[in-house]
Amino acid sequence: MVNGLFQGRDIGIKVSDLNLWYSTNHALKQISIDVPKNQVTSLIGPSGCGKSTFIRCLNRMNDLIRSCRVEGDVVVDGTNIYDPDIDVVELRKKVGMVFQKPNPFPMSIAENITYGPKIHGIKNKNELNRIVEESLKSSALWDEVSDRLDKSALDLSGGQQQRLCIARTLAVNPEIILFDEPCSALDPISTAKIEELIMNLKKDYTIVIVTHNMQQAARISDYTAYFLHGKIMEYGDTEQIFENPRVKSTEDYITGRFG
C-alpha cells in the first residue's frame, strides 16, 4: 500500500488481513485497505473477483450465507465489527447498504422511508415527516414524488426506486453507505442522476461503491481498488489508477484487454 496516500484524512473503515471462505473456496485473500472518511472509494474488477463479497463484509451481510467464514479485522469507529460482542443490528444502522436491484418494500413511498426510523424508536409524526422530506431531498427525489408520498413505491420507475432505496438508507442516519453496483439495472439517465447524487452525498457520508463500469469509477470516485482473484492488486488515487497504473493486470483490465 502506498504510504501517505490519504495525507491527514480520517479513516472511515480500516480493513486488515481479511480472509473469507465459502465452504472451502478461499474467496478473499489477505485484504488490507483503509477507506477514507467523506470520500468515494470504488471497487472494480472482473466478475467473480470478490469485490461484491468484500463490500458485504463491511456490514456483515455475509452472515446470512451459512457456508461463509470470515477471518481478520474490519475496524469502524475504533471497534472491530467481527468482534463476537458486536451487535450486528447496531452495526448495520451505522453502515447502510444500497443493492444492485432496486428493492423498495411493497408499501407507500413515505412508509418505505419511515420504516427504519420507526423501528428504531422514532414515533413523533412531525419528526417522521421531517425525515421523509429531508431524505427525499438528499436523494434528489423530493420534487418528483412530494405530491404522492402515500402512493405505492412499486409504481415508481427503476431509477426512482433506486433513489428511494438511497433515501431509505439515509433515513436511518448512517455514517457509511455501501453501494453494490447500484446502477447496473438502470438506464443511462437514471445512472447519471445516481452518480451525481453519490458525489453530493460524500460530504456527509463515507461511501464505498462496487461497480463494473470503469467510467463510473473514474467519474465519481476519489480512490479506487482493483480486485482480481480475491486479492486487491492495486489501490490508490483514482486518477493515478486510471492514468498511471503501477500493476500490469490493472492496466490490462482498465484498457479492456480482459474482464
Added chain:
Amino acid sequence: MSLSSRTNEKLAFTFIGLSMLTVVASVLIILYFIISNGYTALSWEFLTSMPRSRMTEGGIFPAIVGTVLLIVFSMLASLPMGVLAAIYLNEYSKPGRFKWAIEMAINNLAGTPSVVFGLFGLALFVRYFGFGSSVIAASLTLGILVLPVIVRASQEALLSVPMEYRHASLALGVSRWETVRKIVLPTALPGIVTGSILSIGRVAGETAPILFTGAAYFIPQLPSSIFDRFMALPYHLYVLATDGVDIEGTRHIQYGTALVLLLVVLGVNTIAILIRRHYRRKLRLG
C-alpha cells in the same frame, strides 16, 4: 404390432379428457343433487329456529352456530400456531436432522386419519385438561387436525416473499424478528390466507373428531360458553340420516342441512377471499 403414434396420441387424449370430465361431472352432480333436494327445506325459519318434534321438524339453528363456532375457535388456535411454526422452519431453523424430523412429523400429522385425532382430543383436551366434551375441546382437536395444512400453506407463502425484502430490511439495522414481523409476514399474508381457506372446509366438514370431543346428538339450547357441548352440521346430518326417529320423513331436512353446510363453507371462504384481496391491494401485488 404396435399402435401408430397418432392412435396413441388419440388414446391418451381420450383418457385425459375422460378424467377431466369425471372430475367436473362429480362436482356438478354432487352440487345438483344437494341443491335440488335441499332447496325446498331452506327457509328463514329453517335457518333460525331450533329443531322440534324430535328433530323431524323445525330448523337447524344450533347446528349452524356450532359449526361456525368450531371454525372460529379452531382457526384462532391453529392459525397463529401454524404460522409461527412455518416462520420457525423457514426463517430460523438451519437445515439438518432436527428440521428434517420436524418436517417428517408434520407430514405424518397430515396423513393421520381424523378418527385418531378424535381419540387424541378425547384423551388430551376432554380428559387430561378437563375441558369436558365442549366447543373448546372440539375446536382444539380440529385445530391440530388442520395444522399441517396451515404450516405448509404458510411455508409456501413465506418462500414466495422475495429475498431482497429481507436483505433491505436487515441492511437498515432491523433485527430478524422485526423483519419477519414488519415485512415478511405482511407480504406473505395473502398467501397464508389462501392456503388456510382449504382448512376451513375441512374444519366445517369433519365429523369423527368432534364426535369424540363435544358434538351432541341433540341439545335444546345453544352453548352458553366454550365449555358447553354443541350441535354441528355434519354430525346433525349424520344423525338424521342414520339414527333419527324418522329417517325417510326427514330427507328434506337432511339435504337442507347439507346445503347449509356447503353455504357456510362458501360464506367463510368468501370472507377469507375478501381479506386476502384487502391485503393484496394494500401491498399492490395484483
